[in-house]
Every structure is written in structure tokens, then in C-alpha cells.
Amino acid sequence: MKKDIKILVVDDFSTMRRIIKNLLRDLGFNNVIEADDGKTALPILQQGGVQFLVTDWNMPGMTGIDLVRAVRADPKLAGMPILMVTAEAKREQIIAAAQAGVNGYVIKPFTAAVLKEKIDKIFQRIGS
Amino acid sequence: MTEADLHRGLDGFESLLQEKASELVTVLEGGDLNSALTIINDLQQVKHLAFYNEVGYLTRGLHEAIKSFSDDVKVQGETNDEQDDSIQGMADASERLGYVIELTEKTSHETMDRVDKSLALVDKMDEQSGRFADLLSMVGQLEAEFEGLRGGYDRTCQLKKESEQTVKDLRAELTEILVAQSYQDITGQLIRRVITLVTQVESSLVQLMDMAAKVERISGLSVEKPASNTNQKAKKDPIEAEGPQLAGKNDPDVACDQDDVDDLLSSLGF
Numbered sequence: 247m248k249k250d251i252k253i254l255v256v257d258d259f260s261t262m263r264r265i266i267k268n269l270l271r272d273l274g275f276n277n278v279i280e281a282d283d284g285k286t287a288l289p290i291l292q293q294g295g296v297q298f299l300v301t302d303w304n305m306p307g308m309t310g311i312d313l314v315r316a317v318r319a320d321p322k323l324a325g326m327p328i329l330m331v332t333a334e335a336k337r338e339q340i341i342a343a344a345q346a347g348v349n350g351y352v353i354k355p356f357t358a359a360v361l362k363e364k365i366d367k368i369f370q371r372i373g374s
Numbered sequence: 375m376t377e378a379d380l381h382r383g384l385d386g387f388e389s390l391l392q393e394k395a396s397e398l399v400t401v402l403e404g405g406d407l408n409s410a411l412t413i414i415n416d417l418q419q420v421k422h423l424a425f426y427n428e429v430g431y432l433t434r435g436l437h438e439a440i441k442s443f444s445d446d447v448k449v450q451g452e453t454n455d456e457q458d459d460s461i462q463g464m465a466d467a468s469e470r471l472g473y474v475i476e477l478t479e480k481t482s483h484e485t486m487d488r489v490d491k492s493l494a495l496v497d498k499m500d501e502q503s504g505r506f507a508d509l510l511s512m513v514g515q516l517e518a519e520f521e522g523l524r525g526g527y528d529r530t531c532q533l534k535k536e537s538e539q540t541v542k543d544l545r546a547e548l549t550e551i552l553v554a555q556s557y558q559d560i561t562g563q564l565i566r567r568v569i570t571l572v573t574q575v576e577s578s579l580v581q582l583m584d585m586a587a588k589v590e591r592i593s594g595l596s597v598e599k600p601a602s603n604t605n606q607k608a609k610k611d612p613i614e615a616e617g618p619q620l621a622g623k624n625d626p627d628v629a630c631d632q633d634d635v636d637d638l639l640s641s642l643g644f
Contacts, residue, residue, distance in 0.1 A: 257559070259479070259558065259559040259562055259563075260479060260483070261479055261482040261483065261486075261555050261556065261558040261559055261562075262556055262558075262559040264483070264486055264555075265486075265552055265553055265555055265556055268486075268490075268549075268552055269549070269552075269553070272549065303615050304563060304615035304616070304617050305615075309615055310615075311613065311615075332615075333559070333560055333563055333617055333618035333619070334615055334616060334617075335618075335619045335628050335629045335630070335634075335635070336613070336616065336619075336625075336627050336628050336629070337627050337628070337629060337638060338612055338613050338627065339613045339615075339616075340629060340635055340638055340639065341638070341642060342613045344639055344642060344644040351635050351639060352632065352635075353629065353631070353632055353635050354556055354559060354560060354618065355553075355556045355557065355560055356553070356556070356632065357550075357553060358549050358550065358552075358553050360632050361553075
């Protein structure tokens, strides 16, 4: 697994962005950038260079689920691994996220171990 | 029709109707069509007036209720100079909740600043441990030469190992403190929902007051300044973001923890 890949963390709460960023740093990923909702995230993704997307669901402007759909609909971005980290916990929502094409789903509040496990799992699948 | 008849109100209207009905039959039997029509007109007038008065009382009561509710929402000790500022109390409530989010965000970042500093100190301890290893190998060499140092190398090695484990545990604890700050996100999302609710209630109240003012103007009871209204109700989307679920809600449609999420997704083949 290459540790120098560029990761985009999207969450409207700066606290959560910082937590995820620090946990990614613990895993050896230091190239992490941030956006506070789907609207600001999408142009960053379209610029290219981002290889992994971690996004919240409930955000003003453009929600995470809409961002996932936009990414999957864009031929240049469609293959990007996406981890959804959200407090949304309804069965329909989780199913909808999976159908929209997320590669992992972590509900808040999470532990460091769970987040790390899900990230590892995503990279294992990509690697294999 | 007497002045008293005009002000009987809704309760008195029924008995008035009965009285007038028999009077109407009498005048009709007597062939006095004019008087009959006058009676009908009078009844109509009494009915309208009673209705207007009732609506007027109702709206005035509503207005008072809204005002006292808004005053309740308002935190004590605040200036209460303008009557039409009564809705202001609710706006203040939203503002206060917004401030809670702001404050917890700031405090969370301060905590995380400390965690970052502590983690840097832990890194320093790791580095010191490396230097300690160099010194230790020197002790190992000397041990052979001095009787008094015998066993000192092994014991120090053991201590170094323990200390390294402590540093590792400390790092894990600091990471947990960091992750625990996610409460700010969870509570913030819940508070935002309450703010949305308060804002909706507020705009509904403004609408009601607007309506009450119009009714009061028509019924001639008293004149209130109309308030602007801005209210729109969004359609309910089944997967619309709801924010954190409340603990203990026990809704079968809600995944309780990460294991539930994993089970659900794997059962669907994801």
C-alpha cells in the first residue's frame, strides 16, 4: 500500500476532519486534504490527484450521498475508493449508500480501531 | 331586535333563533312578508356578529398565548421593551444553541491541541529510549569488568522494555482522547436539528400572529402590526440525512453500532 497517496476528508465539522486526519496520519498517510461539504469537495476531486475519499453524509450545501453519486457518475472519478463516515444509521440509508457505491461505511461515534480496520480493508481490496 | 339581542354571542344565538322562529311563523301566517324578511335579516346579522366576536376572542387568546410562550423561551433578565419582539426570544434560543456548537468546537480543538503536544512528547520519549539503548550497551560491556554491576544490564533492559510498553499504551490512550472529541460532531448535529425545529416553530408562530392580526383588524377588536412570514415545508425523503440517532430509541430500522452496519452490508453482499 502506497502511503503517499492523496486523501480528501469531507466533513462539515472541523473537529471530525481533524480526528480523521490524525488517525490517517497514525496509519502513515500524511498527504491529507480537507473540504467542508460536497460542493467544495467536488471541484477538488475533479482537479485530479485525489486517490481516496472519506466523506460524511449530513452536510449543508451538498450531502455526502450526493457527492458519492456525483463521483460514481463521473467517468474520471468513478473508480475512486470511498469510505463513508457518518452518524446516519438507518437501514435504508446504509443500503442506499452501498447502492450508491461506497466501499466502506463507518458510523459515528467510532473507535480508532474500527476506522483503521475499514481503511485497511479498502486498501486490501484495491491491492488485490 | 334589541341591542341586547345583538350581543348574545354564539351561546345565546340558539335560544334567540328559537324565539325568532316562532315569531317568524306567526308573521308569515299573518301574511306580513316584510316583517318576516326583517326577522331573517336580523338573525343573519346577529349570527355574523357573534361569529366575528368569537373569532376575535380566539385570535386575541392565541396572540396572548404566543406572547407568553415567547416570554417563557426568553431567558430571564433580558430586556423586554417591545411587545412585538416576543418572537425574538425564540431567535435567541437558536442563537444560544448555535453558540453551544461554536463553544464545543473551540474546546474540542483545544483538547486536540493538547493531545497533539502530548503525542509530540511521546515521540520524544521514543527517541530518548533509543539513546538509552546506546548507554545500555556500554553498561553491558562494563558488566564483565566490574563485579558490582553484575545483573545490572539485564535488569535495566527489562526496565527499558517496560517503559517502552508504557509509552505505547500512553500513545493509544491519547488517540482515544482524540477520537472521543467526535462527541462535538454528534452533539452539534443534534443541536442543529433542534435549531431547525425552533426556527420552523418560530416562523409558524409568525404566520399565526399575522393571521391573528388580520382577523383582529376585520373584527375590529384591535389592530396589530402584521409580521412577515417565511415558511416552507420540505418533502420527506426516506434516506434524508437525519443526523445522529438517539440512544435507546430502539428503532428496528436503525443500526445500533458498527457491527449492525457490517452485518447489514454483508447480508446484502457488499
